[in-house]
Amino acid sequence: MNLSYLLDPAHWDLGASGGIPMLILDHLGYVALALLAGTIIALPVGLYIGHTGKGSFIAINAGNAGRSLPTLGLLMLMVTLLGLGLLPVLIALTVLVIPPILTSSYAGMRNVDQRVVDAARGMGMHPWQVLTRVELPMALPVMMGGFRNAAIQVVATATVAAAVGRSGLGRLLIDGLAVNDYSRVLAGAIVVAALAVLVDLFLALIQRWIVSPGLKGLS
Amino acid sequence: MITFEDVVKVYPGGGTAVDHLSMELPTGKMTVLVGPSGCGKTTSLRMINRMIEPTAGRILIDGEDVTAKNEALLRRGIGYVIQHAGLFPHRTVLDNVATVPVLTGSTRRAARAKALELLERVGLPEQFAKRYPAQLSGGQQQRVGVARALAADPPIMLMDEPFSAVDPVVRLQLHDEFLRLQQDLGKTIVMVTHDIDEALKLGDRVAVLREGGHLAQFGTPRDLVTNPADDFVSGFVGRDRGLRGLSFDSAADLPVQAVDGLSLDDAGRPLGWPSDSGLRPTNGTFTKEDSLRTVTDLVISSPVGIAVRVGPDGAADGLVSHHDLADHLASRRS
Amino acid sequence: MITFEDVVKVYPGGGTAVDHLSMELPTGKMTVLVGPSGCGKTTSLRMINRMIEPTAGRILIDGEDVTAKNEALLRRGIGYVIQHAGLFPHRTVLDNVATVPVLTGSTRRAARAKALELLERVGLPEQFAKRYPAQLSGGQQQRVGVARALAADPPIMLMDEPFSAVDPVVRLQLHDEFLRLQQDLGKTIVMVTHDIDEALKLGDRVAVLREGGHLAQFGTPRDLVTNPADDFVSGFVGRDRGLRGLSFDSAADLPVQAVDGLSLDDAGRPLGWPSDSGLRPTNGTFTKEDSLRTVTDLVISSPVGIAVRVGPDGAADGLVSHHDLADHLASRRS
Amino acid sequence: ADSDPLADEPAASGAAGGAVTVGSANFPESQLLAEIYSQALEGKGVTVTRKFNIGAREVYLKALQDGSISLLPEYNGALLAALSPNGVPESATSPDAVLAELKKVLPTGTEVLTQSAAEDKDTLTVTAETATKNNLKTIEDLKTIAPTLVVGAGPEFAERHQGIKGLEEVYGLKFKEFKALDAGGPLTINALKDGDIQVANIYSTDSSIVTNKFVVLEDPKNLYSSQNVIPLIRTEANNATVTGALDAVSAKLTTENLTAYLAQVQVDKKDIAVVATAFLSENGLK
Amino acid sequence: MIQYLQNNHVIVWQALQEHLYLALLPILFGLVIALPLGYLPVRFPKLYHPLVNTFGVLYSIPSLALFVFLPVILGTKVLSPINVIVALTIYTVALLARTVADGLRAVDAVVVQAATAMGYRRLRRLIEVELPIALPVILAGLRVATVSNISLVSVGSLIGIGGLGQLFTRGFQLFYMEPILIGIILSVVLAGIADLIIVLVQRAITPWTRAA
Numbered sequence A: 001m002n003l004s005y006l007l008d009p010a011h012w013d014l015g016a017s018g019g020i021p022m023l024i025l026d027h028l029g030y031v032a033l034a035l036l037a038g039t040i041i042a043l044p045v046g047l048y049i050g051h052t053g054k055g056s057f058i059a060i061n062a063g064n065a066g067r068s069l070p071t072l073g074l075l076m077l078m079v080t081l082l083g084l085g086l087l088p089v090l091i092a093l094t095v096l097v098i099p100p101i102l103t104s105s106y107a108g109m110r111n112v113d114q115r116v117v118d119a120a121r122g123m124g125m126h127p128w129q130v131l132t133r134v135e136l137p138m139a140l141p142v143m144m145g146g147f148r149n150a151a152i153q154v155v156a157t158a159t160v161a162a163a164v165g166r167s168g169l170g171r172l173l174i175d176g177l178a179v180n181d182y183s184r185v186l187a188g189a190i191v192v193a194a195l196a197v198l199v200d201l202f203l204a205l206i207q208r209w210i211v212s213p214g215l216k217g218l219s
Numbered sequence B, C: 001m002i003t004f005e006d007v008v009k010v011y012p013g014g015g016t017a018v019d020h021l022s023m024e025l026p027t028g029k030m031t032v033l034v035g036p037s038g039c040g041k042t043t044s045l046r047m048i049n050r051m052i053e054p055t056a057g058r059i060l061i062d063g064e065d066v067t068a069k070n071e072a073l074l075r076r077g078i079g080y081v082i083q084h085a086g087l088f089p090h091r092t093v094l095d096n097v098a099t100v101p102v103l104t105g106s107t108r109r110a111a112r113a114k115a116l117e118l119l120e121r122v123g124l125p126e127q128f129a130k131r132y133p134a135q136l137s138g139g140q141q142q143r144v145g146v147a148r149a150l151a152a153d154p155p156i157m158l159m160d161e162p163f164s165a166v167d168p169v170v171r172l173q174l175h176d177e178f179l180r181l182q183q184d185l186g187k188t189i190v191m192v193t194h195d196i197d198e199a200l201k202l203g204d205r206v207a208v209l210r211e212g213g214h215l216a217q218f219g220t221p222r223d224l225v226t227n228p229a230d231d232f233v234s235g236f237v238g239r240d241r242g243l244r245g246l247s248f249d250s251a252a253d254l255p256v257q258a259v260d261g262l263s264l265d266d267a268g269r270p271l272g273w274p275s276d277s278g279l280r281p282t283n284g285t286f287t288k289e290d291s292l293r294t295v296t297d298l299v300i301s302s303p304v305g306i307a308v309r310v311g312p313d314g315a316a317d318g319l320v321s322h323h324d325l326a327d328h329l330a331s332r333r334s
Numbered sequence D: 001a002d003s004d005p006l007a008d009e010p011a012a013s014g015a016a017g018g019a020v021t022v023g024s025a026n027f028p029e030s031q032l033l034a035e036i037y038s039q040a041l042e043g044k045g046v047t048v049t050r051k052f053n054i055g056a057r058e059v060y061l062k063a064l065q066d067g068s069i070s071l072l073p074e075y076n077g078a079l080l081a082a083l084s085p086n087g088v089p090e091s092a093t094s095p096d097a098v099l100a101e102l103k104k105v106l107p108t109g110t111e112v113l114t115q116s117a118a119e120d121k122d123t124l125t126v127t128a129e130t131a132t133k134n135n136l137k138t139i140e141d142l143k144t145i146a147p148t149l150v151v152g153a154g155p156e157f158a159e160r161h162q163g164i165k166g167l168e169e170v171y172g173l174k175f176k177e178f179k180a181l182d183a184g185g186p187l188t189i190n191a192l193k194d195g196d197i198q199v200a201n202i203y204s205t206d207s208s209i210v211t212n213k214f215v216v217l218e219d220p221k222n223l224y225s226s227q228n229v230i231p232l233i234r235t236e237a238n239n240a241t242v243t244g245a246l247d248a249v250s251a252k253l254t255t256e257n258l259t260a261y262l263a264q265v266q267v268d269k270k271d272i273a274v275v276a277t278a279f280l281s282e283n284g285l286k
Numbered sequence E: 001m002i003q004y005l006q007n008n009h010v011i012v013w014q015a016l017q018e019h020l021y022l023a024l025l026p027i028l029f030g031l032v033i034a035l036p037l038g039y040l041p042v043r044f045p046k047l048y049h050p051l052v053n054t055f056g057v058l059y060s061i062p063s064l065a066l067f068v069f070l071p072v073i074l075g076t077k078v079l080s081p082i083n084v085i086v087a088l089t090i091y092t093v094a095l096l097a098r099t100v101a102d103g104l105r106a107v108d109a110v111v112v113q114a115a116t117a118m119g120y121r122r123l124r125r126l127i128e129v130e131l132p133i134a135l136p137v138i139l140a141g142l143r144v145a146t147v148s149n150i151s152l153v154s155v156g157s158l159i160g161i162g163g164l165g166q167l168f169t170r171g172f173q174l175f176y177m178e179p180i181l182i183g184i185i186l187s188v189v190l191a192g193i194a195d196l197i198i199v200l201v202q203r204a205i206t207p208w209t210r211a212a
């Protein structure tokens, strides 16, 4: 295993367009946009289904069906349909993050102890207050679990963007592969895995911050 | 006063949970709903704060139909203690208790101060305030549940098997605390249990429900024990009816003999019964406030068959023998 | 006989759970361990089948140290009924009960036949056999737990709060069934509970443990009630000690008066006490097999202060008044 | 990793009856040629395993060396460039000269067969608009404006002598930016069309050049030397039958017919296998 | 699309077969490895977090990188399907071992104690009591792993081994939607069928979960 590419300071030049820092930035950009889009789409649906119990069959199966869509195929399909540009990458990655976010927000809501919800209603909370003050905070540990899963997955998978000519850490893999430079591929793999771990750690910190200590051990 | 007027609840797909229930629960008193599992106790209770809507009939609070009020506002004025406490796991004990005051517009600061006071009141010292429910024992959680329901100082409290999750020893302790609290507060309380002992001990009124949501009897604990309406009620009240009945009779009018043959200390307090092998313990004493049941027990457990009555200062002021008691009990008849 | 010889259990990091415990649990009898939460009951029980190893001391079964035997084999010979039943959720009721026979090499067919018989015995008809535990009520699950422990026909049974998960009414029912079963089977049973009533009702011997794993008293239920070793035991046995004590005294020697003034049917069975307003119910009768407690209760609850004794055929054969009872109770002294 | 006990297929075996694993690069022409080779070999009773679409030259040469594949369609000039670490000798410009040089540097255990007349060169291509505006005819004309232009090609272009390096050494071109896309594939072509890049590396046989009226810049300094299609094969997989079949194919291949058949794949979206069969039968090879 | 299928049914069929084999073998291997591995943290609870973290990192290595690296590490040939199989097995293990551990850890301690007290020895107890009870959780994990594997295989097409993924690259190179669409549909259908099979198996072997 050859770490020369990774350790070469020239590849860590902050400004260089093919440098690792820029690639990380682009990569994180895809990741963040996909997570944002996925959350906007999946979270309300998951919460609604979990809250009402209506359509849980759909939630579970849509989750699984979503997972079965091959990201690479979807990406290539989107490129042939929509042309180059950022949109195809975003669509493919968003489809990837929807299932874990959907199923975890659904499961988080389902797992909320109904007796507690009952107590909240019994104290005179309005439905919206029950949702925001009781159900959501209690569902958070499970929801964050799903979100972290989605994040790890999308960090690893965003590398396929390079297969359709986009930037991101996948460049190290695709370009390294194309010129038979294993050191570069290795650098890519390491940086991606490290980034995934860091993103996960970061989210774990957020989780600690927003999840009530009273729920420790309930996730 | 809470009035049930011909209330019926039929669950869609289920049978009749509550069947033409009419009763009046007096203000400032505790009414206990008791009956076997599935007889409609919880359903009846939850119709009061409209967690469940009746199929027919009306429920009035002080003459006003509960359906006339906004649901949420109605509930904020009614404390509700749920089985297993139903505490919010994500909030500290303090914030659990402060919930309703905050909901009703109190400042967080004021609500917390109030909550602290209430925790004190239910026997939880300040150091528990910052804990989360998961860090409390079952009995402590129940207390928080009660404190939380009291927080808005609601005139009415609903309690669904509030003491069922704790072991018998702790339960007895909670009962006593609760009775003391209620003496201070004088709330209108509706409580559900399936433990007849609990019902008889805590209730000012007891409503016995039977399968299918029928009211079998509504009355004071004494009514139930001494005049069960039917076999179902007498079966439910169980064995020892005679002895149980004695708990409602005061020992105040029980004639006593002069104190004699008992060793006393300087202050006149009983030391024991002299015998060949030294002093034998009295095994307890009673006062005028005790019940005939206590006296009966003392007579029987006394080594000499005589129970000792003491005055407020603890000095022996009378004796009751088997025969004295028998006379008194026999004379109550007819 | 199960012998505890100076048994000590100290959990790593915890305090002493069992402290120099010595006692002898007689063969063919039921011994109940009772005491407040955390006093070491479960720990003591589980050292018998080596689910927990003692820190010091020995436990012998019929003189043989339990550590001399292979763990798994030892356990197969000891039935264990765990709190909340601990049934295997993935096996039918029948296969749950058949587990140990299959483990010990019985054919599945034979084990199932046996299991079916046992289910019958604990009051579960055949149609329950194919169900899964989740399809049973709490009380039914407890019965399956008992049947499962009985399946290998072990001479010894350990039961950890076997009746705690069910409501009071069902619990009484299970108690009675269990006493009947034990009368047939005559196993050596060790049971844990924290309910003193249960202990006094079911145990041939009762061991009262106190905090810190000390044995406070070991004796028959009657010993405990009439001669509590110390304040802890008398406090634990609770109020009504006098009345409780009467449960152990038979009504057989209680002198009775001739039957008089009671309306009887043709077969001599009591109909009630005549009065101006018609017949008043006797509120129950007793036989020579009943306890003095039952008689006391009947006398008190009787509308005329007189309890009616009946013979095996149900015909009234004697009357007991308040004074008769008082005489008898008083005469038992000294 | 030269002898691998886990290898699941007898890929490297050049057994007498003939069993050949045919590979291809990851662009349609290479796949078409590989399919033509495969069908021709099958026609002669050779057992063929297809492992197409492997990747860039750097990758598939590795596969050839470790025996994962035993035959590939190659281009003599590009292959020579890839195998000459110190650059291609100036003299090697004619097909035969290239072939002679190539034979000197072939990895041991591999050989090339007769090369065909069909050529598919790497080109630098611009849109007609760019060409007119800047008056571009040859690569040399790019010299002044190169620093304002983005060039797009497969990722490997960045490191190759016949890519960015050679352009700088031979023509002194320094582009504003290099965009890694694909080897003359749709990314590159679309990027050129859309103006994301101004200069593209496209293969000369590519039908999109005609369709889009792209302008191929001339290569006066012969950076892209002759690029004749030539079979590259592992020696142990070769035998008379194989050589015979492949030589027959090479004899019929011309730049024109290759371009035409490739257009059937690229433009008409015909199946590669069908087009290959058509080639063989229309050229009397079947 | 029909047209394309008619013209290319041989290729599509081959791709489908290859896809199936590349996706399902790792599931099998992964399951076999994950069962004992997932049991470890049950036996030695201290191992739980280290194991979960390790699997988390493994799962975050991009598949393409793994496909490329395995030949270097294993000494396999670059085009050998073993690379893909090993890579996907690693992902399967990373997913499943955790599920197995979680499933086993979630088995009611009271039930385990009951079994011990009845005289079960450790191994038999694991096989007859703990594993069956953990099955619903494990199978739920297996469903996710299977479906993910089936969609991951196609990434292999970037290095020339990818089952239905070959249809993606082929279509992409020609800028031609049909093969991509066919590949996606077949991949999804394959995943759906595999998922359905697991669900049916689960229904058959865990009848008690439908009780109550």
Ligand SMILES: Nc1ncnc2c1ncn2[C@@H]1O[C@H](COP(=O)(O)OP(=O)(O)OP(=O)(O)O)[C@@H](O)[C@H]1O
Binding pocket: B011, B012, B013, B014, B015, B016, B017, B036, B037, B038, B039, B040, B041, B042, B043, B044, B194
């Ligand atoms: N949401 C519901 N839908 C249908 N039937 C219901 C519903 N809730 C309760 N029931 C039925 O109505 C009857 C009364 O239920 P309820 O909960 O009031 O009983 P309960 O007296 O509180 O019993 P427990 O002591 O077991 O709590 C029962 O037969 C129950 O099965």
Ligand SMILES: Nc1ncnc2c1ncn2[C@@H]1O[C@H](COP(=O)(O)OP(=O)(O)OP(=O)(O)O)[C@@H](O)[C@H]1O
Binding pocket: C011, C012, C013, C014, C015, C016, C017, C036, C037, C038, C039, C040, C041, C042, C043, C044, C194
């Ligand atoms: N595994 C353990 N490690 C450390 N301490 C323990 C452990 N198990 C029990 N203890 C402690 O040992 C003491 C006795 O526990 P045990 O479970 O025997 O009590 P118990 O009498 O059965 O109580 P309960 O009525 O609550 O079941 C308690 O203080 C308990 O906290």
Ligand SMILES: [Mg+2]
Binding pocket: B041, B042, B043
């Ligand atoms: Mg209820």
Ligand SMILES: [Mg+2]
Binding pocket: C041, C042, C043
């Ligand atoms: Mg215990």
